[in-house]
Amino acid sequence: xxxxxxxxxxxxxxxxxxxxxxxxxxxxxxxxxxxxxxxxxxxxxxxxxxxxxxxxxxxxxxxxxxxxxxxxxxxxxxxxxxxxxxxxxxxxxxxxxxxxxxxxxxxxxxxxxxxxxxxxxxxxxxxxxxxxxxxxxxxxxxxxxxxxxxxxxxxxxxxxxxxxxxxxxxxxxxxxxxxxxxxxxxxxxxxxxxxxxxxxxxxxxxxxxxxxxxxxxxxxxxxxxxxxxxxxxxxxxxxxxxxxxxxxxxxxxxxxxxxxxxxxxxxxxxxxxxxxxxxxxxxxxxxxxxxxxxxxxxxxxxxxxxxxxxxxxxxxxxxxxxxxxxxxx
Amino acid sequence: xxxxxxxxxxxxxxxxxxxxxxxxxxxxxxxxxxxxxxxxxxxxxxxxxxxxxxxxxxxxxxxxxxxxxxxxxxxxxxxxxxxxxxxxxxxxxxxxxxxxxxxxxxxxxxxxxxxxxxxxxxxxxxxxxxxxxxxxxxxxxxxxxxxxxxxxxxxxxxxxxxxxxxxxxxxxxxxxxxxxxxxxxxxx
Numbered sequence: 001x002x003x004x005x006x007x008x009x010x011x012x013x014x015x016x017x018x019x020x021x022x023x024x025x026x027x028x029x030x031x032x033x034x035x036x037x038x039x040x041x042x043x044x045x046x047x048x049x050x051x052x053x054x055x056x057x058x059x060x061x062x063x064x065x066x067x068x069x070x071x072x073x074x075x076x077x078x079x080x081x082x083x084x085x086x087x088x089x090x091x092x093x094x095x096x097x098x099x100x101x102x103x104x105x106x107x108x109x110x111x112x113x114x115x116x117x118x119x120x121x122x123x124x125x126x127x128x129x130x131x132x133x134x135x136x137x138x139x140x141x142x143x144x145x146x147x148x149x150x151x152x153x154x155x156x157x158x159x160x161x162x163x164x165x166x167x168x169x170x171x172x173x174x175x176x177x178x179x180x181x182x183x184x185x186x187x188x189x190x191x192x193x194x195x196x197x198x199x200x201x202x203x204x205x206x207x208x209x210x211x212x213x214x215x216x217x218x219x220x221x222x223x224x225x226x227x228x229x230x231x232x233x234x235x236x237x238x239x240x241x242x243x244x245x246x247x248x249x250x251x252x253x254x255x256x257x258x259x260x261x262x263x264x265x266x267x268x269x270x271x272x273x274x275x276x277x278x279x280x281x282x283x284x285x286x287x288x289x290x291x292x293x294x295x296x297x298x299x300x301x302x303x304x305x306x307x308x309x310x311x312x313x314x315x316x317x318x319x320x321x322x323x324x325x326x327x328x329x
Numbered sequence: 330x331x332x333x334x335x336x337x338x339x340x341x342x343x344x345x346x347x348x349x350x351x352x353x354x355x356x357x358x359x360x361x362x363x364x365x366x367x368x369x370x371x372x373x374x375x376x377x378x379x380x381x382x383x384x385x386x387x388x389x390x391x392x393x394x395x396x397x398x399x400x401x402x403x404x405x406x407x408x409x410x411x412x413x414x415x416x417x418x419x420x421x422x423x424x425x426x427x428x429x430x431x432x433x434x435x436x437x438x439x440x441x442x443x444x445x446x447x448x449x450x451x452x453x454x455x456x457x458x459x460x461x462x463x464x465x466x467x468x469x470x471x472x473x474x475x476x477x478x479x480x481x482x483x484x485x486x487x488x489x490x491x492x493x494x495x496x497x498x499x500x501x502x503x504x505x506x507x508x509x510x511x512x513x514x515x516x517x
Contacts, residue, residue, distance in 0.1 A: 049363070051360075051363065051364050051365055051366065099336050099366075099387060099388070100358065100360065100366070101336070101358060102356075102357055102358030102359075103357060103358075104358070104359075105358055105360070180367070180383075180384035181381075181382060181383045181384055182383060182384045182385060182386070190364060190365070191364075191365045191386075193364075194361045194364035194365040194367075195365065195367060195384070197361045197364075198359045198360065198361050198367060199359070199367075199369070199384065202361065220363060220364065222363050241362045248361065248362045251362040251363065
């Protein structure tokens with residue numbers, strides 16, 4: 001209990017293992033001809049996502065005294081590189097999300113993010129699973145072997161006997177209240193779904209292998225395209241999340257490349273922020289300009305490498321695989 | 330009292346929930362890949378001792394509870410209330426109801442210092458010291474020579490508690506007892 005607080009939160013042995021696994025990640029991409037890039041942590045535009053709180057810093061630059069945002073992911077800068085013709089790229093990027101501290105979260109953390117121009121979302125799912133197996137050091141066929149694609153709608157039907165796309169909002173609110181023990185009387189539809197996903201469905205995912213959740217509600221598309229489900233015709237988001245041992249590891253998109261659609265989603269986000277009483281965030285105008293110039297179609301994924309290392313090393317929190325977690329930074 | 334937001338919730342923080350003062354036991358931050366973040370919180374209701382599990386939207390807040398743990402010496406019982414006195418030299422006395430005293434009633438001894446939990450200056454619970462020395466007032470006669478091993482018997486202590494003691498213990502002896510487990514530790 002009384003470890004002095006100057007001490008690291010990970011053992012030195014764990015940090016050695018971490019370095020070895022990061023070298024493994026770099027080797028994985030080198031073998032596949034994916035270029036490692038580094039983009040700035042600070043940017044003039046921030047993430048507008050209403051569920052992400054950005055940190056910002058005041059800096060003196062040639063433009064004078066200005067506010068720069070600390071990235072919540074390297075997505076915007078990497079997309080500008082794609083538009084400039086970089087081809088397939090990856091990055092191990094330090095990211096910052098205000099308020100996110102816990103067993104699975106740290107205020108600053110390392111994101112492994114990569115983009116594959118011309119590659120389908122389905123092929124990227126396979127590649128993400130291959131990366132996960134490589135870092136875990138386990139081959140397909142054993143416990144981390146089978147890869148199951150799970151449709152969002154089916155997961156809710158199985159676990160909660162409710163259709164997340166068509167159930168009346170009142171039913172979702174009642175279910176969320178029952179499962180979470182909190183008042184959801186004025187909660188938004190997606191907030192109810194997020195609660196049920198986090199508390200009921202997530203813990204069951206990735207228990208017998210890698211589970212990949214696909215076909216999210218269209219309202220949860222973030223920066224992914226939307227498409228009509230060929231089976232039931234419902235609009236869904238073209239994105240996936242990968243789960244192992246109840247932990248969400250990765251979030252991938254069939255990337256939105258349409259500048260006008262992107263600008264509309266930024267505006268929607270800021271409108272949602274205003275409605276929720278949250279500060280608006282400066283839109284990344286340079287990303288919009290890059291998309292207007294033309295970004296190749298393709299897929300991209302962000303993976304929380306600290307969590308994957310945590311699982312690979314059998315630790316119980318991200319703090320145990322970081323030199324100094326937020327409480328000791 | 331100040332309000333505390335979910336990201337300030339940590340073990341031991343005292344907050345109000347459903348009209349009762351509670352102590353935070355555990356706080357877990359949960360968030361889906363994209364979307365609303367929640368905090369899964371375990372709280373001990375200080376009035377009932379029961380542990381509640383509640384979910385909050387991250388950023389929500391609860392009112393702080395004016396709860397204090399104070400050292401107080403046990404004085405006496407007047408048949409209705411139990412009286413404790415602050416040890417800070419103020420001689421200030423607090424009456425404690427049977428309900429607030431709870432299981433601690435069987436560990437009461439005059440002049441011993443207890444932890445009294447006050448909410449809005451009223452006593453809501455009393456915690457005994459981890460170890461307490463009490464006299465045996467009733468037990469079967471001791472077995473001479475049997476000091477090493479085997480066997481135990483019940484003994485009633487001066488405070489009313491009944492504990493299992495080794496066979497060699499006699500009436501009138503003073504014993505050290507662990508109040509958390511209710512187990513005999515040694516002769517005092």
